[in-house]
Amino acid sequence: xxxxxxxxxxxxxxxxxxxxxxxxxxxxxxxxxxxxxxxxxxxxxxxxxxxxxxxxxxxxxxxxxxxxxxxxxxxxxxxxxxxxxxxxxxxxxxxxxxxxxxxxxxxxxxxxxxxxxxxxxxxxxxxxxxxxxxxxxxxxxxxxxxxxxxxxxxxxxxxxxxxxxxxxxxxxxxxxxxxxxxxxxxxxxxxxxxxxxxxxxxxxxxxxxxxxxxxxxxxxxxxxxxxxxxxxxxxxxxxxxxxxxxxxxxxxxxxxxxxxxxxxxxxxxxxxxxxxxxxxxxxxxxxxxxxxxxxxxxxxxxxxxxxxxxxxxxxxxxxxxxxxxxxxxxxxxxxxxxxxxxxxxxxxxxxxxxx
Numbered sequence: 001x002x003x004x005x006x007x008x009x010x011x012x013x014x015x016x017x018x019x020x021x022x023x024x025x026x027x028x029x030x031x032x033x034x035x036x037x038x039x040x041x042x043x044x045x046x047x048x049x050x051x052x053x054x055x056x057x058x059x060x061x062x063x064x065x066x067x068x069x070x071x072x073x074x075x076x077x078x079x080x081x082x083x084x085x086x087x088x089x090x091x092x093x094x095x096x097x098x099x100x101x102x103x104x105x106x107x108x109x110x111x112x113x114x115x116x117x118x119x120x121x122x123x124x125x126x127x128x129x130x131x132x133x134x135x136x137x138x139x140x141x142x143x144x145x146x147x148x149x150x151x152x153x154x155x156x157x158x159x160x161x162x163x164x165x166x167x168x169x170x171x172x173x174x175x176x177x178x179x180x181x182x183x184x185x186x187x188x189x190x191x192x193x194x195x196x197x198x199x200x201x202x203x204x205x206x207x208x209x210x211x212x213x214x215x216x217x218x219x220x221x222x223x224x225x226x227x228x229x230x231x232x233x234x235x236x237x238x239x240x241x242x243x244x245x246x247x248x249x250x251x252x253x254x255x256x257x258x259x260x261x262x263x264x265x266x267x268x269x270x271x272x273x274x275x276x277x278x279x280x281x282x283x284x285x286x287x288x289x290x291x292x293x294x295x296x297x298x299x300x301x302x303x304x305x306x307x308x309x310x311x312x313x314x315x316x317x318x319x320x321x322x323x324x325x326x327x328x329x330x331x332x333x334x335x336x337x338x339x340x341x342x343x344x345x346x347x348x349x350x351x352x353x354x355x
Contacts, residue, residue, distance in 0.1 A: 005123060006031045008050040010041030010067060011085060012059045016108065020054065023112050024119075038062030042070050045077050052123060054106075057086040068100050081122040085110075129245070146250055153243055154180055157235045162186075168210075168224040168232060175213040175220060177234040181205050184230020185292075185305075189313050190222045199313035201261070202227075202291040211254055212261065214240060227310065277317050281325040282353040284314040285335070289344060303343045 007030050011017040017034050024030045033048055035041035038055075039062045045053060053071075057064035064084055071077040084105040098105075103122050106114060159182060162168060168179065168186060179186075181203050188201040188209060200222045203209045213220050214237050226232075244251040275283070285304065288311070294302045312322045326342070329335045334350055336343045344350060 004029060004031045005051040006033065006048060007119070008033045008035065008041065008045055008048065008053045010035045010038060010053065010055040010059070010064070012037055012056060016056075016085070020115065023115060027116070038064065038067045041067055045071055045080070046074060049076055050080060051126075052081045052083065052119060054083050054085055054119075057084055065096070065100060068102060072101055079126075081126045083118055083122060129242070146247075146253060149243065149247060149250060153235060153239060154182075154233050156239070157233050160232050160234055162226040162230050162232050164226055164228050166226050168226065169220050170223050171221065172219045175210060175218075176237055177210065178208060178214050178237065178240045179203075179210045179224070180233040180235060181207045181209070182231040182233050184232075185227040186224055186230055186232070187227050187310060187313075188222045188224045197309070197313040198316055199310065202288060202310075202314075204292055208254075208257070211240070212258060215254065215258065227307075228305075277315070277321055278325055278328070279353055280315040280317065281311065281322055282329070282334075282350045284311050285329075285342065285344060286347060286350055287314060289347065300347050301343070301345055302347070303341045305341055 007024055009017055009020055009032060011020070011034070014036070017036070021032045021034055024032050033044055033050060035044050038059050041053075041055065042062070044050075045067075055064045055067050062070075064086075068082055068084075071080065071082070081103045082101070084102050085108060086105060087108040103125075104118050106118055157180075162184070169175075171191070183205050185205075186203040186207075186209060187199060188203070190198045190200060192198070201209060209224065210220070244254065285306075288304045288306045289302050292302075292304055294304075308319050308322050308326075311326075312319045315322065326335065326337075329350075330337065334345060334353075336345060
């Protein structure tokens, strides 16, 4: 017979405290400790180190937020699964609880099934994480092993078909997913009140995007939309972060991607400050080729599929200016156009375009 789990209930309402205790003890799976206020709860938690804590938010002396804060600062109690009990269903309270590190919340009144499900899920997740504490060798995962782990994450996520020009996320949205382009092409951009757009990224098959906001736990700072009909994998935020926690090598991979993104944005800003419009449009064409999967260090000629609007947002200039520059490049035999595609005749010559 497996050992019983110990659950600490911190609740100032005696009816709820005793009722919840009775439900848990009737299952025969739990030993229950109770505390009538937050201060007593912190003391019992540090002395008994329970397997899970159920804690009311609104209590005299020390409220639930204070209990969570204090226990999170003590090494022996910092990792205990913590579920808030609250009669307040306002979103702001829920968000504050989760941001502070709570694992879940139950809104009173809750039924037996809700209570047991919440406890079971959190205990199983805690055991799973404890069993997968990253070892030193995880840092040396081979590229093939990383690919396999990420493929498994992708395979377990939902795929959404997004139509051309359809929005994937908008500025100030709260990040729920990390996105992976299974097929198609996506662009991210910033939009200004005067109607101008500035490209912040182009993503093709095999690219991830949207991970910066997830890692920073911040809302999106730009927009993302499909350039063409695309199949986008929606990787749940929790699953993504759990993999990074388990496998530091994967976390290192995304830190490097963030570093590359930052370097590219710095180069883009420097280009706006010091390059002529002609040079910026040439660099935009090369950037699109590179983002489209062309090895610009080996191939010299290639075709790209990009709209005038897309080029304008990357180069940071007006559509009319892009049209004029493309006409000039065409006359100079740097590019040619056919059936909506742009053919770069020489990446080297485009790179050598003068200021």
